[in-house]
Amino acid sequence: MRSSGKKSWIRTLVVTIILFSSTFSFAQTESITKDSATNPLPETKQSPAAANIFKKDDIRGVRFKDGSVVYGTIVQMNANVVTILTKDDKLVRRKFDDVAAFIRADDEVKKEPKEVFSVAVGVERMTGNTTYQIGYPFTPAGGATQYGYFPFSKLEWPLDTWMGRLDVRFNMDDSWRLNGVLKKNFTNPSDNMKDSDWLTASNPSRLDVYSESSISKLDAWIFDIDIEWVFLKQRYWSLYAGLGWQYQKFYFEGNLIHQYSPSGLPGYDFYGDGSVAITYEITYNMPYVKIGGDIHVKDKFVLDGSFAWSPIVKAKDEDHHLLIPKTGTGDMNGNAYMFDLSARYTFTTQWFLKAGFQYTKISVDGDQNQVFDFGVPIGNVKDEADSKQTSYYLMLGYAF
Secondary structure: HHHHHHHHHHHHHHHHHHHHHHHHHHHHHHHHHHHHHHHHOOOOOOHHHHHHHHOOOOOEEEOOOOOEEEEEEEEEOOOOOOEEEEOOOOOOEEHHHEEEEEOOOOOOOOOOOOOOOOEEEEEEEEEEEEEEEEEEEEOOOOOOOOOOOOOEEEEEEEOOEEEEEEEEEOOOOEEEEEEEEEEEEEOOOOOEEEEEEEEOOOOOOOOOEEEEEEEEEEEEEEEEEEEEEEEEEOOEEEEEEEEEEEEHHHHEEEEEEEEEOOOOOOOOEEEEEOEEEEEEEEEEEEEEEEEEEEEEEOEEEEEEEEEEEEEEEEEEEEEEOOOOEEEEEEEEEEEEEEEEEEEEEEOOOOOEEEEEEEEEEEEEEEEEEEOOOOOOOOEEEEEEEEEEEEEEEEEEEEEO
16 A cells, blocks of 8 residues: 555656646747747848849959949848959958949940040140350351350240140050140240340350340241050050150241340440341251050049150251341251150040140250341351240040
């Protein structure tokens, strides 16, 4: 009896434990269910594009609404952010809302239309001068050569003027391009021409005669053409070399204002009557070689710089003194260098603004033949000419 009672007690205890455990588990489950119904866990939703993108392994880039394109592998994307691993192992993170399209391997690459031809017009402000000097050695007509100091006469012609400017460019392909520039003045210089003479052989540094003349006329033409070869091209910059030719012509008419002798020599004090007293014309022919480079800042802004050198400048000049009267014609050779820096901003698909700076330095020398206007020859003298030209320009252009 005692053994049977003991077994009954054990069974009752086991049943009680099982019932208690079941009740506790049910209560816990019910609590969790209620909590889940009351405070559901936030669900992370992925955009359809983000969900589909990982099912494709042919994505090679992303095009954004601002027009930029990032090529690479998409390593992470959700409704907020897209992360791209570029080919140079850089991570680029952008807002998903900025995405315009995904570029797939089988998509046709949409390239911006290439510029084939462009034309630009504008204005240029030139400053500087073209100066010529004559002096010994002097060979009189039919006589022996005389040697002495240099110079005994110098004329400085001003180049402060406004010019109209036309630029054209033809891009033959990605590596070769043809450029042309035409410039013509439309104002006369406000500065005066300065004429200085040193006449005393025993004191050649003493200025004996000095005069100034206003410029009543300047006819200036500059034409430049070159071909460029882009020999090194990177994503944001390139280097190029080229060959070109530049022609310059300056024709001046000067009206004498006042001539006098700083050293006190008699017979040199004159005032002009408003008429032309002197004319001067000089032309430069300059074949050159050039090297340059450009830097692309984003897609719309380009900086360009170049240096050109001409070792074989050919120059001719003619000086006509109407009051003496005599004419001198010179034939000279020399060299020149040119520096150009420009910036171009494209503000629509075709229209652009271009601004720049140019500096040109020309040095030539040779001989000048002088003759009186009534036909009597005077002789030959040494002739030197130098020109320093600084320009700033602004242009509006259109690309085809």
